[in-house]
Amino acid sequence: MRVSYDTMVNEFIRVLRKRGFTEERAGLSAKLYADASRDGVYTHGLNRFPKFMISIDKGCVDIHADPVLTESFGFLERYNGQKGPGNLNAWSCMKRAISLAKEHTVGCVALSNTNHWMRLGNYGLMAAEENCIGILWTNTVPNMPPWGGREARLGNNPVVIAIPHGDVPVLVDVAMSMFSYGKLESYARSGKELPVDGGYNKDQKITRNAAEILETHQSVPIGYWKGSGLSLALDLIAATLAGGRTSRMVGELSVETELSQIFVAISLDALPDSERLLKNIDDTLNDMKTSMPVSADHPVYYPGENMMRTRKENMELGIPVDEEIWQKVLEM
Amino acid sequence: MRVSYDTMVNEFIRVLRKRGFTEERAGLSAKLYADASRDGVYTHGLNRFPKFMISIDKGCVDIHADPVLTESFGFLERYNGQKGPGNLNAWSCMKRAISLAKEHTVGCVALSNTNHWMRLGNYGLMAAEENCIGILWTNTVPNMPPWGGREARLGNNPVVIAIPHGDVPVLVDVAMSMFSYGKLESYARSGKELPVDGGYNKDQKITRNAAEILETHQSVPIGYWKGSGLSLALDLIAATLAGGRTSRMVGELSVETELSQIFVAISLDALPDSERLLKNIDDTLNDMKTSMPVSADHPVYYPGENMMRTRKENMELGIPVDEEIWQKVLEM
Numbered sequence: 001m002r003v004s005y006d007t008m009v010n011e012f013i014r015v016l017r018k019r020g021f022t023e024e025r026a027g028l029s030a031k032l033y034a035d036a037s038r039d040g041v042y043t044h045g046l047n048r049f050p051k052f053m054i055s056i057d058k059g060c061v062d063i064h065a066d067p068v069l070t071e072s073f074g075f076l077e078r079y080n081g082q083k084g085p086g087n088l089n090a091w092s093c094m095k096r097a098i099s100l101a102k103e104h105t106v107g108c109v110a111l112s113n114t115n116h117w118m119r120l121g122n123y124g125l126m127a128a129e130e131n132c133i134g135i136l137w138t139n140t141v142p143n144m145p146p147w148g149g150r151e152a153r154l155g156n157n158p159v160v161i162a163i164p165h166g167d168v169p170v171l172v173d174v175a176m177s178m179f180s181y182g183k184l185e186s187y188a189r190s191g192k193e194l195p196v197d198g199g200y201n202k203d204q205k206i207t208r209n210a211a212e213i214l215e216t217h218q219s220v221p222i223g224y225w226k227g228s229g230l231s232l233a234l235d236l237i238a239a240t241l242a243g244g245r246t247s248r249m250v251g252e253l254s255v256e257t258e259l260s261q262i263f264v265a266i267s268l269d270a271l272p273d274s275e276r277l278l279k280n281i282d283d284t285l286n287d288m289k290t291s292m293p294v295s296a297d298h299p300v301y302y303p304g305e306n307m308m309r310t311r312k313e314n315m316e317l318g319i320p321v322d323e324e325i326w327q328k329v330l331e332m
Numbered sequence: 333m334r335v336s337y338d339t340m341v342n343e344f345i346r347v348l349r350k351r352g353f354t355e356e357r358a359g360l361s362a363k364l365y366a367d368a369s370r371d372g373v374y375t376h377g378l379n380r381f382p383k384f385m386i387s388i389d390k391g392c393v394d395i396h397a398d399p400v401l402t403e404s405f406g407f408l409e410r411y412n413g414q415k416g417p418g419n420l421n422a423w424s425c426m427k428r429a430i431s432l433a434k435e436h437t438v439g440c441v442a443l444s445n446t447n448h449w450m451r452l453g454n455y456g457l458m459a460a461e462e463n464c465i466g467i468l469w470t471n472t473v474p475n476m477p478p479w480g481g482r483e484a485r486l487g488n489n490p491v492v493i494a495i496p497h498g499d500v501p502v503l504v505d506v507a508m509s510m511f512s513y514g515k516l517e518s519y520a521r522s523g524k525e526l527p528v529d530g531g532y533n534k535d536q537k538i539t540r541n542a543a544e545i546l547e548t549h550q551s552v553p554i555g556y557w558k559g560s561g562l563s564l565a566l567d568l569i570a571a572t573l574a575g576g577r578t579s580r581m582v583g584e585l586s587v588e589t590e591l592s593q594i595f596v597a598i599s600l601d602a603l604p605d606s607e608r609l610l611k612n613i614d615d616t617l618n619d620m621k622t623s624m625p626v627s628a629d630h631p632v633y634y635p636g637e638n639m640m641r642t643r644k645e646n647m648e649l650g651i652p653v654d655e656e657i658w659q660k661v662l663e664m
Contacts, residue, residue, distance in 0.1 A: 073602045074436030075407050104406030106440055133569055149623025149632040161565040163572075170568065172561035196538065196556055197529060204626050206528065223554025224528055229504035229635040233493040236502065236616060237465055240495075240609045241598065248619045249612070266573065270405045277572045280581070284568060287580045291481025294536050300481040303561040 002318030003326060008034045012049065015332045019056060021063055025088060032087045036119035037319045040310035043182055044119035046321055050328055052085075052118075060257045061085050061115050067092050070243070075104045078243055081114030083257060090117035090136075091126070093263045098130050101265035109263040112244025116256065121173045121307070124162030127265045128169035131274075134162040135264040139235040139247045141256040144177045145218050147228035150200070152217065155247040156180070157234040162304075164268060165281055171304030176231035177219045184210040184219070238262050334650030335658060340366045344381065347664045351388060353395055357420060364419045368451035369651045372642035375514055376451035378653055382660055384417075384450075392589045393417055393447050399424050402575070407436050410575055413446030415589060422449035422468075423458070425595045430462050433597035441595040444576025448588065453505045453639070456494030459597045460501035463606075466494040467596040471567040471579045473588040476509045477550050479560035482532070484549065487579040488512065489566040494636075496600060497613055503636030508563035509551045516542040516551070570594050 012030030021029065033052075037045030055061045065084030069077060077096065081089040093109040100107025117123070117138060127134025140155035156177035163170040179187075179198045187194055187210035197206045199213030199220050206220065213219055221227030239246040244260035268274045285302045293299050314320070344362030353361065365384075369377030387393045397416030401409060409428065413421040425441040432439025449455070449470060459466025472487035488509035495502040511519075511530045519526055519542035529538045531545030531552050538552065545551055553559030571578040576592035600606045617634045625631050646652070 071604065074438060076437045076598070105408045106406060106438070108438060133572070135569075145623055146620045146632050146634075148625055148627075148630050149620070150626055151623040153620045153623045153632075159562075161562070161569070163565060163568050170565065172565045174555065174558040174561060178555060178558075200626065222556075222558045223506065223510060225635075226506040226510075226554045229506060230491075230493070232616070232620070232634065233495060233502065233504045236495050236613050237467075237493070237598075239612060240465070240600065240603070243603065243605050243609065246612050246616045248616045266408070266569075268572065271572070271575065272403065273575055277575065280571060280578050281568050284564070284578050284580045288478045288481070288485045288564070291477055291483040291485045294480055294482055294532065298480055300478050300485075302478075302564065303557075 001321055001323050001326065003321050004318045005034055005038050005315060008037060008046065008319060011329055015053070015329060018332070019053070019063065025063070028091060029085060029087055032091065032118065032122055034319075035122055037321070038311055038314050039119075039121065039307050040314070041119045041121060042320070042322075046319075046329065047325055048118060050325065053332065055115065058255070060255050067111060067114070075100055075106060076108045076110065076241065078241070079109060079111045081111050083113060083115060086115035086117040086259070087122070089114045090120070090123050090261065090263070093261070094123040094126050094134065094136065094265070097263040097265040098127055098132055098267075101132050101267040102130075102269065105267055105270045107265045108241075110238070110241035110243070111261045111263065112242035113258050114261055115259065117261065120158055120160045121171055123263065124160035124171055124173070125169065128162040128164045128171070130265075130267070131164050131269055132265040132267045133164070134160065136160050136262060137234050137238060138259055138261040139238050139250065140259065142247050142251045143181070144221060144231065146232070147221060147225040150204075150216070150218055153248070154221070154228065154231040155235055155250075157231045157247070159234065163281060164278065165285065168308045169304055170281075170285070170302055171307060173303070174222065176221050176227045176234070178222055179210075179219060181214070181219075184214055188214055333653055333655050333658065335653050336650045337366055337370050337647060340369060340378065340651060343661055347385070347661060350664070351385070351395065357395070360423060361417060361419055364423065364450065364454055366651075367454055369653070370643055370646050371451075371453065371639050372646070373451045373453060374652070374654075378651075378661065379657055380450060382657065385664065387447065390587070392587050399443060399446070407432060407438055408440045408442065408573065410573070411441060411443045413443050415445060415447060418447035418449040418591070419454070421446045422452070422455050422593065422595070425593070426455040426458050426466065426468065426597070429595040429597040430459055430464055430599075433464050433599040434462075434601065437599055437602045439597045440573075442570070442573035442575070443593045443595065444574035445590050446593060447591065449593065452490055452492045453503055455595065456492035456503055456505070457501065460494040460496045460503070462597075462599070463496050463601055464597040464599045465496070466492065468492050468594060469566050469570060470591055470593040471570050471582065472591065474579050474583045475513070476553060476563065478564070479553060479557040482536075482548070482550055485580070486553070486560065486563045487567055487582075489563045489579070491566065495613060496610065497617065500640045501636055502613075502617070502634055503639060505635070506554065508553050508559045508566070510554055511542070511551060513546075513551075516546055520546055
């Protein structure tokens with residue numbers, strides 16, 4: 001079943017308005033959820049929407065709260081997210097980082113006390129559309145063991161890097177764990193083997209068997225010891241600059257909230273040779289694609305390229321939806 | 333065989349002075365090489381020194397050149413490295429980023445037209461010693477296939493992130509390929525299996541056999557598609573901000589030179605709650621180490637911790653050296 005983008009946006013607006021969101025905030029939040037599904041990130045679009053409603057009902061999210069500037073140091077600004085909706089908070093902070101970048105070439109916003117930002121690619125794309133490089137990340141609840149350990153002490157701390165490139169920007173969107181729990185569950189259900197090693201089994205051997213990893217909860221970081229170090233660093237930088245909670249401290253709460261996030265924008269407008277630089281970016285992307293493919297039927301794509309193909313298809317044919325979830329939203 | 337730190341520094345100074353380095357530059361370069369060996373990064377200390385001499389002889393390195401400020405945009409400064417020695421260029425740019433950070437909280441320097449910076453951890457530690465977070469990376473010659481491809485189009489683009497933490501800062505030092513070619517060669521020589529998958533064999537199957545990967549030159553990025561995207565982004569950001577060569581363009585040269593690098597420093601001095609934040613960092617590191625170990629004889633360490641142990645040992649007992657290489661330096 002497919003649903004048009006506009007139908008999805010309007011349905012989200014209807015539900016959010018019913019919960020008390022102002023017209024403006026309902027419109028923006030609805031757009032951010034629908035954009036995720038439109039771009040193929042279904043897990044953080046429609047499929048996540050009912051869970052967002054539950055967070056509101058539980059009182060984890062203050063639907064009226066906006067990020068408040070608490071400190072300003074040179075071109076780094078600190079905001080307190082006041083437990084507002086994670087997507088609206090992230091949107092505001094990225095917007096602020098972009099406007100700082102338009103003024104000073106580089107802008108950096110650190111946000112504390114916020115909620116899950118849903119699909120992080122949205123905010124990277126905001127930067128790229130404004131001719132800015134965007135670099136942003138969040139910490140999370142501890143959900144991944146550090147390298148050498150069995151018990152979760154690190155978050156999977158996803159990062160987005162977006163680089164302007166016409167209508168199809170580069171969009172790197174990577175969590176520091178090799179596979180999310182959602183992905184492991186879907187492999188376990190299908191009985192298929194993971195394409196690469198994903199974690200430890202109960203004999204402490206690295207495995208591609210998703211069900212075994214779900215038993216131990218020992219997923220591996222990307223690049224093993226390397227991703228473990230990167231995850232740690234991302235958490236410490238976010239929490240330090242934001243003056244907010246580290247992953248460890250988020251883990252002390254009963255739910256995942258009060259997260260720390262970083263939003264960096266670097267404007268290419270100011271660079272005197274930006275035309276040449278954009279050509280260099282284009283040359284690199286074209287060159288990458290000339291690498292002979294490992295499988296003849298899978299050409300090399302750059303990150304973000306397939307997403308734009310999905311977007312085009314979903315705008316033309318409608319966005320594929322899980323009928324049960326869609327029905328649930330219609331009844332909200 | 334072990335050699336004292338001072339003996340090593342003095343020997344490097346002697347050789348560099350003989351090649352025409354000024355006293356000051358010989359002293360700094362010698363210290364940076366010896367620091368690498370002292371901290372256990374032998375590959376980029378003594379063991380690399382003879383190769384550096386060859387680069388000078390070949391005319392790839394201008395031993396007298398210093399980085400020159402070409403443009404300044406808000407908090408971002410661009411320098412041209414003028415093909416100077418990579419370690420001296422990197423040291424200057426990190427120093428400049430730190431002093432920008434002391435003034436504006438964040439400082440960012442982009443460097444073009446430079447040479448291999450040898451041990452990148454040195455520059456991260458400079459930042460941590462000044463109570464700054466340091467984030468730096470370089471691009472390299474294409475030496476890694478993009479995900480899905482067989483032919484190298486991306487660099488392994490190493491990154492360092494350093495975070496202040498008393499005498500034993502966090503030091504994350506990761507290249508975007510799972511194993512360097514040096515590491516693959518050493519595994520292939522020993523006949524031992526890699527601890528995790530490292531690349532493709534000629535049947536295009538992922539393997540832990542280092543010799544087979546050396547045959548195909550198809551090493552895998554950390555986290556496979558994830559590291560492929562990160563490597564691409566790091567290259568494009570470095571080259572764009574520096575106005576310098578991308579990895580692709582470095583690959584057009586007959587040797588690896590004219591690299592692009594980024595140096596970011598963020599000073600914790602300005603943060604009003606820095607004492608609390610440093611305690612949060614310490615708490616996270618202590619908490620990580622309470623994760624039950626996968627192997628009872630390998631406790632969990634945080635990145636940088638073992639390095640400081642090696643440093644202490646090497647300062648007390650002398651730095652272990654490859655006798656053949658040491659002899660070669662003595663005869664230079």
